[in-house]
């Protein structure tokens with residue numbers, strides 16, 4: 001099976017590519033990534049020369065390039081490519097609409113013309129909006145009520161996916177996952193920011209009162225869910241994915257400081273994010289029942305392993321924080337064969 005993975009040089013995409021190359025000896029992967037600030041080829045340095053893996057630098061909105069890649073016999077598209085950081089979407093929504101909405105639309109059109117067997121849209125719990133403290137978790141039929149420009153752009157893409165399924169019969173499956181954590185996450189997101197700032201003895205910004213709740217999932221468990229969706233997910237379906245572990249930001253930051261033996265005095269309360277969603281939680285009974293998915297590690301085990309990974313991979317995150325990671329690509333690009 002030939003997979004076109006878009007956005008594979010980012011956090012989840014790179015974990016997914018490494019995972020499927022290890023677990024599926026008959027799967028081949030083309031990684032199409034624009035290498036925005038969030039794309040980092042050092043995330044995949046260990047598989048760069050893998051015989052079943054190929055990197056192509058490019059934009060999902062480049063119709064000619066995508067069409068060319070699809071003529072190479074792609075069976076499944078897994079669309080991770082996106083602008084993914086809520087705070088950046090508040091500063092400027094334009095790239096979010098460009099990539100998350102228009103890029104997805106172009107990819108859907110190309111998939112339609114090439115009769116792709118399955119199109120997986122990697123979406124987010126944020127499309128459902130915010131829960132109150134006593135609300136039940138989101139199910140696949142919860143209404144879409146996005147609150148940030150990021151969430152709105154992902155919801156728009158989900159609706160396009162739905163429309164292409166209904167109108168053209170495109171075999172689209174949408175997955176909606178909660179907050180991921182694990183190796184290779186860009187240190188603008190809460191967990192890697194907290195770990196790396198703590199290691200550098202820098203302040204850790206906690207928005208508002210720190211009582212916003214997220215449902216955290218270990219990235220490897222998300223990758224395993226996507227693997228099941230590729231193999232068994234039904235076209236036209238939506239699958240919620242989540243870790244089933246709700247925790248307030250402040251409690252999470254304290255837990256990380258405790259693991260690192262760092263003082264709570266590093267916590268710095270800062271003004272709240274505008275439109276900050278209070279609580280996310282996912283009902284994952286559908287993917288458990290229909291596809292047999294279960295998470296592999298407890299939250300505590302996965303958080304411990306993740307913190308340990310950042311401690312051991314000082315060089316990786318320091319190069320991201322300093323901007324040096326972009327030089328690796330420049331060197332690598334010199335030996336890039338034309339696609």
Ligand code: NAD
Pocket residue numbers: 006007008009010011012013032033034035036037038039040058059060061079080081082083084085099103122123124125154176177178179180181186
């Ligand atoms: P990320 O920001 O780490 O990576 C995104 C990748 O997409 C980068 O490598 C970037 O270079 C690439 N990209 C951006 N625009 C592109 C374009 N126009 N063409 C090709 N490539 C482009 O994001 P992530 O955290 O790995 O998230 C991946 C996907 O999963 C996103 O679609 C996101 O919405 C979704 N998601 C993320 C989470 C999470 O907690 N991180 C949770 C649920 C869903």
Ligand code: TYD
Pocket residue numbers: 085086087179188189190191193205206207212213214249273
């Ligand atoms: P983030 O990792 O940006 O994910 P998302 O906004 O997609 O859920 O943020 C997770 C939570 O942590 C969210 O409630 C915002 C909060 N947060 C902070 O308190 N401080 C920070 O520096 C960041 C980046 C996030």
